[in-house]
Amino acid sequence: MRTIGMIVVMLIGLNAFSQNKNAKAVIEVDGVCNMCKERIEKACIKTKGVKSAVWNVQTQELKLIYDERKTDLQTINQNIANVGHDTKDIKATDEAYNSLHACCLYRDAAVVDDHKTE
Numbered sequence: 001m002r003t004i005g006m007i008v009v010m011l012i013g014l015n016a017f018s019q020n021k022n023a024k025a026v027i028e029v030d031g032v033c034n035m036c037k038e039r040i041e042k043a044c045i046k047t048k049g050v051k052s053a054v055w056n057v058q059t060q061e062l063k064l065i066y067d068e069r070k071t072d073l074q075t076i077n078q079n080i081a082n083v084g085h086d087t088k089d090i091k092a093t094d095e096a097y098n099s100l101h102a103c104c105l106y107r108d109a110a111v112v113d114d115h116k117t118e
Contacts, residue, residue, distance in 0.1 A: 019068035022051070027062045027077065029055060030086040032106045032115040039104075043083040047071050 029040050037055050040062060044053030049070025055062045064076065077090045084096040084104075097107065105111045 021067045028088045
C-alpha cells in the first residue's frame with residue numbers, strides 16, 4: 001500500500017512540472033504597418049510549436065498560443081528578430097533591419113510619423 005502512495009505522489013509531482021501544450025503569451029514587437037504584421041506573424045507560425053500568432057499594428061502586441069514542449073519564447077523572439085523586427089528581449093541585427101522594405105523601417109521617426117497620418 002505504501003508503494004502505491006509513493007507512485008501517486010510521484011505522478012502528481014511530474015504533472016506539476018509538465019509543459020503546457022497551449023501556452024499563451026504576449027510579446028511587444030516593433031513595426032509600423034500591415035506588411036510588418038504579415039512578416040511578424042509568418043516568422044512565428046514557421047516556428048515549430050506555434051499554433052497562433054496575431055500582431056496588432058496599433059498596440060504592437062503579439063498574442064501567441066504555442067506548445068511549450070516544442071518551442072519557447074526565446075526561440076520565437078529570435079525568429080522575429082531574424083526577419084528584422086525588435087522585440088522587448090531581442091534586437092534585430094542591423095543587417096536584418098536594413099533588409100526591410102522602406103515603409104517598414106520602424107526605427108526611423110519619419111517613417112513612424114508617416115504611418116500615424118494614414
